[in-house]
Amino acid sequence: MSNWKIADTELQSRLLLGTAQYPSPQLMLDSVRASETNIVTVSLRRQTATGTANNEFYELIKQSGCHTLPNTAGCRTAKEAITTAEMAREIFATNWVKLEVIGNDYTLQPDPFALLEATQELLKQGFEVLPYCTDDLVLCQRLAELGCKIIMPWASPIGSGQGLLNPFALRTLRHQLPDITLIVDAGIGAPSHAALAMELGFDAVLLNSAVSGAGDPVLMARAFAAAINAGRQAYTAGIMPKRDVAKPSTPVVGMPFWLQENADA
Amino acid sequence: MNNELVNIKLNGESKTLTGECSLLQLLQQQNYQGSHFAVAVNQTFIPRTQHDEYIICNNDAIDIVAPMQGG
Numbered sequence: 160m161s162n163w164k165i166a167d168t169e170l171q172s173r174l175l176l177g178t179a180q181y182p183s184p185q186l187m188l189d190s191v192r193a194s195e196t197n198i199v200t201v202s203l204r205r206q207t208a209t210g211t212a213n214n215e216f217y218e219l220i221k222q223s224g225c226h227t228l229p230n231t232a233g234c235r236t237a238k239e240a241i242t243t244a245e246m247a248r249e250i251f252a253t254n255w256v257k258l259e260v261i262g263n264d265y266t267l268q269p270d271p272f273a274l275l276e277a278t279q280e281l282l283k284q285g286f287e288v289l290p291y292c293t294d295d296l297v298l299c300q301r302l303a304e305l306g307c308k309i310i311m312p313w314a315s316p317i318g319s320g321q322g323l324l325n326p327f328a329l330r331t332l333r334h335q336l337p338d339i340t341l342i343v344d345a346g347i348g349a350p351s352h353a354a355l356a357m358e359l360g361f362d363a364v365l366l367n368s369a370v371s372g373a374g375d376p377v378l379m380a381r382a383f384a385a386a387i388n389a390g391r392q393a394y395t396a397g398i399m400p401k402r403d404v405a406k407p408s409t410p411v412v413g414m415p416f417w418l419q420e421n422a423d424a
Numbered sequence: 425m426n427n428e429l430v431n432i433k434l435n436g437e438s439k440t441l442t443g444e445c446s447l448l449q450l451l452q453q454q455n456y457q458g459s460h461f462a463v464a465v466n467q468t469f470i471p472r473t474q475h476d477e478y479i480i481c482n483n484d485a486i487d488i489v490a491p492m493q494g495g
Contacts, residue, residue: 177494178495202494203462203494204490204492205488206488206490207454208454208457212458213458232494232495242468246469249462249472250489250490251491318495
């Protein structure tokens with residue numbers, strides 16, 4: 160499958176995988192490996208001193224060999240998100256940030272206004288901003304105008320597993336923002352959802368709960384890897400247009416027996 | 425010697441320091457080691473290179489964060 164890029168980093172896998180809510184750290188690591196992802200998302204939380212220079216979770220992530228994409232999950236203002244991004248850059252030594260600014264607790268819907276404010280400041284500071292946003296076309300256009308090269312609209316609310324609630328909006332984004340790297344982020348529940356996003360021409364898919372919450376996360380990670388590959392290949396191959404009427408796939412010329420009888424009737 | 429009491433919040437918990445104390449000194453006292461943490465004071469990021477020069481003020485809210493699982 161063709162490679163793609165975030166900033167100057169070439170990537171093979173078009174799956175970005177979250178690291179939260181696995182039954183155990185080892186299952187998390189095994190799932191990451193099974194998914195063949197090149198990028199895992201991580202977060203920052205308050206921590207009391209451990210008296211050790213090691214962070215067990217981060218050591219595990221390093222073992223995976225993946226790039227880290229720190230998020231600003233839980234932030235509710237531009238200021239909080241900016242500060243979290245700055246702290247993440249120091250810890251993870253990366254200027255990539257999955258920028259999340261939550262505007263509603265019920266839907267965990269991003270706050271588009273705070274998102275634009277934080278994006279503007281972080282781009283100024285040299286971050287590679289990957290904004291988590293709704294599928295609103297005008298918002299995504301504004302993010303692109305600010306200088307985002309990657310935009311991550313939701314498929315449906317975080318952790319809902321409802322899949323692509325508005326394929327029309329996502330298809331429109333793909334059509335209207337042909338030069339932007341588009342990643343569907345949030346709401347993916349099944350591999351078929353991820354395949355559909357890829358068939359629409361999205362460049363990648365970011366998910367977490369669908370794998371970590373599966374009965375067998377490692378097997379589900381493999382299923383997502385296969386679905387995303389299949390979706391990308393289908394998009395690249397060119398999907399046939401839909402028709403309103405049937406069209407026989409078997410040639411009708413030279414059809415024996417009944418067609419001739421019908422003609423004679 | 426300055427023995428003035430300095431009240432702070434450290435990761436949301438109240439603490440009282442005695443006398444002038446830099447951020448670096450506080451982190452050492454609290455046994456933060458290595459490079460897998462970052463610090464913000466009053467929601468403003470303080471880079472590691474400035475921990476030594478930042479003197480903690482009364483009512484400072486200090487947040488220390490470390491890597492965690494995330495989606």
